[in-house]
Amino acid sequence: MSAILDYPAPASENNLSISQLVAARKPGHMLPADLYLRPDVFAADVDICFRREWLFVGVAADVPEPGDAFTVEIANSSVIIIRGDDEIIRAFHNVCRHRASRLLEPGFTSVAKLVCPYHQWTYELTGELLFAKNMGKDFNCKNHGLFPVHLRDIGGLLFVCLANEAPAGIDELAQVMAPRLAPYDLGNAKVAHEESIIEECNWKLTIENNRECYHCAVGHPELTRSYPVAALGCSIDELSADEYRKVQAYEKDRKAKFAAWSARGLESEYHARTDSDQDTYFSSERLMIDGRGESATLDTRVASQKLLGDIQDKDMGDLNLWTHTSWHHFFCDHAVTIFVTPLSAERTRVTTKWLVHKDAVEGTDYDLDNLTKVWRATNHQDSAFVERQQSGVRNPAYTPGQYSPFLEDYVDLFTTWYLGRLQAAGY
């Protein structure tokens, strides 16, 4: 056999420390394989990216009434999200202070008190222990309340932080997003549908995939009905004269549209907190929708006739929000929020919720299949992509590939931020 190319020496990454793996990363390229594979790296990821950072975990509309509750499973943590009788939404670790039983099973429920099913210890919705039988007279309920978890409700989006000290970056997110989200009035939305899929890949590959649209033109026929090819980014040098004209025209349209939105008080500019030396990674921008321009549906018209909040004008584009574990699209008629939870180094849960106005009626105002079709299809297509990629990363012949500087620059932002977080944690 005449060798066409030299075969690369097998990476001896197994012997590298996490710090060495971080240092081994070549700028503008994928990460060293072990950062997607090794259990010790996964444990570090959980600690650094999931326990110390703010995480999007659901929406206020998940718990519309006092006593409404659900649990969020983050690695080995289970967190209760519950609305109190005072309407305040709180979060608690889902562990009884007596014999450690889970209080609530995964899923949604509604309760008057939080009663442990094992020995009936009974907690208030504020977490205080109300009573515990047969513990003796020296036992003090006040010292045995549920452990609280930091929670922030920003425009109807719920963020929790499992750390003792929560990072301050959430204030910038609140400052940027609260006014952008205000017109959508998500506190008065309802969850029309929720579903989770399991992807057999590292959570970072799920996020990397979400941060580029290089794969959209061929890979996402449903999604690209709403976004023109010219919007996906390109290498100017490779364009034909015709393609170049289209990109120029798109850019001109975009500027005019931003000015028009701005005149209506709708912030649209790209805002990013993505520096690798900062916590609370996020970015937001309002994108133009192609075709009819109303919503990211197959026909680019609204999926729900009842618009969100008090919105009258359907020309709202696609307001997006990206965090290090979630992505969100807000349209005039509905919103899609998607977040990941890490299950193991090579397994990730992806949860999607579709929101509409709380008064929108299924079958009358919206058709559920039409509402969910684009992102259900997109999620399943992405799932196949990232699983094929994980398989390749596991292959000893893997060498980190180069990102396209034009279409994968946001991927690079994310992986570079991730490495920065590892370094900040001492790796």
Next chain:
Amino acid sequence: MSAILDYPAPASENNLSISQLVAARKPGHMLPADLYLRPDVFAADVDICFRREWLFVGVAADVPEPGDAFTVEIANSSVIIIRGDDEIIRAFHNVCRHRASRLLEPGFTSVAKLVCPYHQWTYELTGELLFAKNMGKDFNCKNHGLFPVHLRDIGGLLFVCLANEAPAGIDELAQVMAPRLAPYDLGNAKVAHEESIIEECNWKLTIENNRECYHCAVGHPELTRSYPVAALGCSIDELSADEYRKVQAYEKDRKAKFAAWSARGLESEYHARTDSDQDTYFSSERLMIDGRGESATLDTRVASQKLLGDIQDKDMGDLNLWTHTSWHHFFCDHAVTIFVTPLSAERTRVTTKWLVHKDAVEGTDYDLDNLTKVWRATNHQDSAFVERQQSGVRNPAYTPGQYSPFLEDYVDLFTTWYLGRLQAAGY
């Protein structure tokens, strides 16, 4: 969010040695999380609690005839229990001395010789190698018999010990239990039903749950038909005047009943070998049964009209036996024996056998559903409890909770004994 309680610092238990985990235990509280979770602790548990100690693994009634055999799977060990032509029950490691094939598959069988299915090496029921073909003239069958395992038949209960040197404590168990078990004549019982369930929890949580009835009042509606609330233990200070009277009355009844049983030669007093510096943990007591007082069934009457042994008087109460891996209840008409086998740090098999007189006829003398209903229900209820608990122990927010001094004192005995065994083994 106004914090109600301080959030506990995440336990840095991952860095603790097993000895440090043992030392970190707070008296009267659950164990540090890693003792229920870590694979290295599990390996130590298997070594110390399952390989060095005597284990209840079945009953003489499992092998009523010569050649009857079954296997017991204990972690990676598989042990053949077999009755010889001389009626003696023996135990052997289930490994052919040639190419290591299992001789018997899990389950019950009856054989004339133990023949390896791989190359037909043939062993006597006493373990001696009878013949092996084509091994050459220097090969000596006498050196290739099956490796024996210590076995004791105590009143029809079979205990094995995988260690070279079996602990002497079994003599005390025999001395206490042989006379207590004699009237039930378990050697002439039959196994009416056997079933196993898998619990997704550490084996110690299964045992801890078994050692308290704090959870019975609400958690076990079937079981508590046989045991009055007053029998479960209580904090005297918390009792109402009415409750206090009931407890006093129960205690008076109990003393009278013990005296009556004693007069009939039925030992009833609580006998315990539970000190943390001793091997062969066990305790036994005869408990009063509520209602009709005959048996722990839904109507507290006998489940089998044919009583065990030559028992005439149904007033025998509930003779129990607890070991570190099993619990047993002996009634006038039937017996229930339950034991655990550890499958992994977070997975445990629980096997239950129901025994009746060997001449009792199903459908005539007993109804199988009625016989098994209480403990099938109880086992399934307990399974849910311990799995919820395991989930809580896995949660990084877990902190070992305090046992009730009144209702969970036997739990504390068990976990304290367990720690003593780890310490005795050098941890």
Next chain:
Amino acid sequence: MSAILDYPAPASENNLSISQLVAARKPGHMLPADLYLRPDVFAADVDICFRREWLFVGVAADVPEPGDAFTVEIANSSVIIIRGDDEIIRAFHNVCRHRASRLLEPGFTSVAKLVCPYHQWTYELTGELLFAKNMGKDFNCKNHGLFPVHLRDIGGLLFVCLANEAPAGIDELAQVMAPRLAPYDLGNAKVAHEESIIEECNWKLTIENNRECYHCAVGHPELTRSYPVAALGCSIDELSADEYRKVQAYEKDRKAKFAAWSARGLESEYHARTDSDQDTYFSSERLMIDGRGESATLDTRVASQKLLGDIQDKDMGDLNLWTHTSWHHFFCDHAVTIFVTPLSAERTRVTTKWLVHKDAVEGTDYDLDNLTKVWRATNHQDSAFVERQQSGVRNPAYTPGQYSPFLEDYVDLFTTWYLGRLQAAGY
């Protein structure tokens, strides 16, 4: 209990290094347990026996036309085997050089180019990158071709080597086997059937089992129709006078047959490259078939009326080839090739292909059930044997048993060679 034999001290192998395990092996006996169990040993096996050695992975008949391709999964590696437009069969790592996606899913396919489904990077069948969009003007396709894998086509059998430097021993295999295989013309055969089974055992137990026929007499009733008991080997000392006569007669027949085959230009002598200090372990011999002598079928007649290549005389015996990961039987009318891929320390995939002349028509020239019956049965019987054996090896009471010097000498050759490879690699 009166102990018949001393119980062995539990092997403290967990503390032994791989080198110590290698040194602990007793000649003529099975390997220490941990060599069949430990993940670190498995990783060493994959590195030494699967990444550095030549592996049989399929046949030229798997890819009869240009563009025909399939993937081979070896531990975490995935290799594309593909026939080029120039008819040359090549092998490549199944990883896109961009974002590491698998190019081909497991199974067989036919393609014009190798196009990555993720971002449509497009490779020639020779592995060169043809184009990649939007990578910018500095990007050079020439540096981003697929990584090639060594491949040798020896008489229609495909061998790959994942190492940079492939061992030279393959030349001896080619020199010996090319003339032996020539009459069968496997390049013009077709794969009539392929199937894989998963065996819950270490890959070495699968190979050990294949290297002896001590278990055949009882274990493989279908297979032994083709091979007389006298051919399986024996301990002369143990034979009866009648058995001795049969063995003598068999040996005389064998010599006469070898001479007759030799006169027809058919090499039959046992050729072995099995020394423990050599790479590329293999052996080959032509065996007599019992009964009608045509083929290893239930009636020992051909399964396919259309013979392989231009074969006219059905008296070809059973030409076999053994490597460290495969075994092969070539008959006048069909061929069977079987190879293992290691999935984990205790899980192995066994893949079998049955080949007939490419012009043989199913239902007319051959009956698929008749063609496959003997080795399907044999594989399933072996699967049960090796899984029982793995269970025994996992038992702490396991002690490495002695191989029969008469019937398990080839097993010893294999395990001794294996240890030699570990030693050569520095263990």
